[in-house]
Amino acid sequence: MSRETRADARLRITNEIMEAARRQLGEVGAAGLSLREIAREIGMVSSAVYRYVDSRDDLLTRLIIDAYDALGDVAERAASAPADTDLGRWTATASAIRRWAIAHPHEYQLLYGSPVPGYAAPDDTVGPGIRVVVALARIVGEAARHERLAAPGEPLGDLTPQLADDLRALADAVPDPFPADATTVLAFVVGWSQLFGLLSFELTNQTRGYVGDDADLFDAAARRVGHQIGLR
Amino acid sequence: MSRETRADARLRITNEIMEAARRQLGEVGAAGLSLREIAREIGMVSSAVYRYVDSRDDLLTRLIIDAYDALGDVAERAASAPADTDLGRWTATASAIRRWAIAHPHEYQLLYGSPVPGYAAPDDTVGPGIRVVVALARIVGEAARHERLAAPGEPLGDLTPQLADDLRALADAVPDPFPADATTVLAFVVGWSQLFGLLSFELTNQTRGYVGDDADLFDAAARRVGHQIGLR
């Protein structure tokens, strides 16, 4: 009988806790997540769990990072998969995000729903948090660098100079900066927020029964906003 | 000393409870709302509150209806105010919605954030809930009926026939039906979900520091999606 070293036991038990936490998150959501129930599941007394987790908020933070990483993987993988067109790459990535959200609604709500009670996102979460928007931006940037980005359709000359500057600066702030005019970046922000807005509506049933097939609606919307960014 | 009739007292105390609940919602949010704390505030014992409120969920339902009504008022008032152009009416309504959301973030989260723990929206909430989207739709419908709606810019002939039918049917399902082709309705759904997506991002700080003035960004986005619906 080989004895288990204490460090190994710590890793194993921490994993058990996180697994139970993820299971519970998937079943009852973040608000219903109970440290005592987790302890019960893995056959420990509740106070012992605090040897591995600082607090409920600490556990939530880890779950958020996990979820951001999972969704980030999905988005990055979809965004770097072979695609015939830039627009096809965009819609495929959007669809992949949607599929993940529908498969993991509680995780999605944890990331994009109301902030949990008095929970303030620590800085650890912003890193993984921006992966998905960066993945989307990279699609646009790639197209822009290859001069495949259509010029913004209708020129709306009504951006304030300050806003236009800020928007242009955004295109330089991503990991792979690309040349873009303010309207294009605005279209991207519009498209990005639109994807998550529609997705949140679908998940919270705000669009109950609007159309027969929500996936078709989402795809059409994604294609539309992608097109308006200039992707072809 | 005129005595208070029991029915009057019931109304008064119910109002006190709702007032305290609204105050607490505004301060600590839906998740932190405590029936016992409300009881304490109005100088009652907690069990007595249950004479006036069935449960915590019941209280939340009333708060949701209240908030929907408040936001519905704001949206309807903005949408029916005098405006030079249809596009101006659209952006003014969007801005009014944003201002309300920023002034009442917890109420906004109650309506458009994650659904509260195991709380299933009863049918009472859908009536007031659709007022704001109906108000937005009315702007488009009004323009359409007066033939002031520009034809959808780039025709994307890629809607499935079923989706196109469903979208057209939507324009007939609102209180004041109007003639619209599928692409216009799609643009409306895109615009609508975009407004709330960007607003949610702003409120949950997902767009932290993207631009200097979030209001400018929101207005520009609203103008853009309104324009793409065909509003001028």
Added chain:
DNA sequence: CGAAAAACGAGAGCACTGCTCTTGATTTAC
């Protein structure tokens, strides 16, 4: 008018939560 019925406020109590502290056993480190 007076008795029966309904409504009410208070209190105790149950099951649950997050979290802390102490206690005794076990494993590491020196």
Added chain:
DNA sequence: GTAAATCAAGAGCAGTGCTCTCGTTTTTCG
């Protein structure tokens, strides 16, 4: 091989939603 660190367990505190009972007060109705 002893001292230090780590650990699981249990008790306990303050808080929650909610139920039930018990007197009291108000309303209803014969």
